[in-house]
Amino acid sequence: MQSGEPSRTALAAARHRAAHQVLEHGRIFADPLAVPILGEEADTISWEAEQHPSGRRMRVFIAVRTRFAEDALAAAVERGVRQLVVLGAGLDTYAYRGVMRERLRVFEVDRPATQAWKRQRLAEAAIPVPSRLTFAPVDFERETLAPGLDAAGFDPAQQTFFTWLGVVPYLTEEAVRSTLGFIASLPNGAHVVFDYSDPPDSLPPEMRAFHDRRAARVAELGERWINYFEADQLRARLTGLGFSTVEDLGPREIAARYFPNRVASIPEKGGHILRAATV
């Protein structure tokens, strides 16, 4: 990403969410603001998506990861969580339409240029910024999360839910370790949902080819995938940091939950969605 430019992968992810509303009618994940925040006509969105049929897999993955995160968030709110941090928020719309939003103080964390662009998109789409939301500009590679959240009024004593969708693959190991360490250190507990991929050399040929095409595409956008995890090693690291619950859905578990009639054709390795909690 050019310094000072908004994230182009944030735009790409938002396009996938909007296309899911138009083409699949939000079957996995319904978001009434996905199209408005993008500022493009539904016909244009579906035409673009149909020109690139290979994008369907990523579109479905993005719909699933968002649905999984928001279901886990809803369950945590029912158990008393009142603070949400959306890490690398891009054009995420939870704070503006999520079912639990009235019960949450929300912090959106992203690089300043992406936040400025998002605020412009919100204004142009006439989506009001709720008073319970605060934008916290933080670059995970240049600073740690704690001071940025502190300056935004985050209360570290509150049990907190973090979503971190579509961000970890772009970060250095050190930035991921430091952010997970901060989350795990919160004294009254924390939950986090993020997605990651198995290392490319562990993928079966068809998934490897898909991965390489997507990786080349995001690299063209100036935002490289540089971070992968082995599931067992990641689980051990999370446990070592103090996460007592780790729920890691690999491709087959994702299929079993969201597309049960397709499990047989799904490879073992690929994209994962993970929920971890210290309480």
Ligand SMILES: C[S@@+](CC[C@H](N)C(=O)[O-])C[C@H]1O[C@@H](n2cnc3c(N)ncnc32)[C@H](O)[C@@H]1O
């Ligand atoms: C692929 S987008 C995902 C956006 C959003 N979470 C979603 O699911 O639509 C990646 C996001 O991570 C943010 N990001 C990437 N590297 C970052 C960094 N070092 N510090 C802060 N945000 C970063 C980008 O600005 C962008 O908003």
